[in-house]
Amino acid sequence: MRIGQGIDVHAFKTGGTLVLGGVIIPYPRGLEAHSDGDVVLHALCDALLGAAGLGDIGQHFPSSDPTWRDIDSRVLLRSTIAMVIEEGCRLVNADITVVAQEPHLRPFIGAMRGYISDDLQVNADQVNIKATTTERLGFAGRGEGIAAFAVVLLED
Numbered sequence: 001m002r003i004g005q006g007i008d009v010h011a012f013k014t015g016g017t018l019v020l021g022g023v024i025i026p027y028p029r030g031l032e033a034h035s036d037g038d039v040v041l042h043a044l045c046d047a048l049l050g051a052a053g054l055g056d057i058g059q060h061f062p063s064s065d066p067t068w069r070d071i072d073s074r075v076l077l078r079s080t081i082a083m084v085i086e087e088g089c090r091l092v093n094a095d096i097t098v099v100a101q102e103p104h105l106r107p108f109i110g111a112m113r114g115y116i117s118d119d120l121q122v123n124a125d126q127v128n129i130k131a132t133t134t135e136r137l138g139f140a141g142r143g144e145g146i147a148a149f150a151v152v153l154l155e156d
């Protein structure tokens with residue numbers, strides 16, 4: 001068994017599209033990023049790469065490379081799981097926590113789970129997603145940005 005963790009944070013920008021776990025969330029602001037700013041998928045990619053001993057997302061998809069500009073992070077996730085499988089590892093489960101004061105994410109969790117389990121080619125019950133606030137404390141609580149934390153377990 002191999003365990004991995006991943007963390008990502010992005011700041012809100014003025015306007016734009018908010019994409020979390022591959023789902024477009026109706027909200028007036030998106031997240032500042034080189035890609036689509038999907039913190040959920042970035043944290044998950046880092047956890048997968050970490051568990052497989054493959055470094056980190058910045059190493060594989062550098063923001064200096066125009067290939068990844070405005071990229072759909074689901075492409076990064078699919079490419080990441082392909083590298084993990086190539087290493088001879090199989091996903092046992094993933095658990096993700098999204099920290100956002102707003103918008104209210106519960107209505108979108110099922111869709112995120114569907115996209116992520118499709119991209120990872122696992123059952124939806126192997127991917128758990130939780131959303132929480134920080135009771136208005138800190139950057140997330142002030143609505144300055146969104147954070148995501150992921151842990152995964154791989155079997156090799």
Ligand code: MG
Pocket residue numbers: 008009010033037038039042
């Ligand atoms: Mg990121």
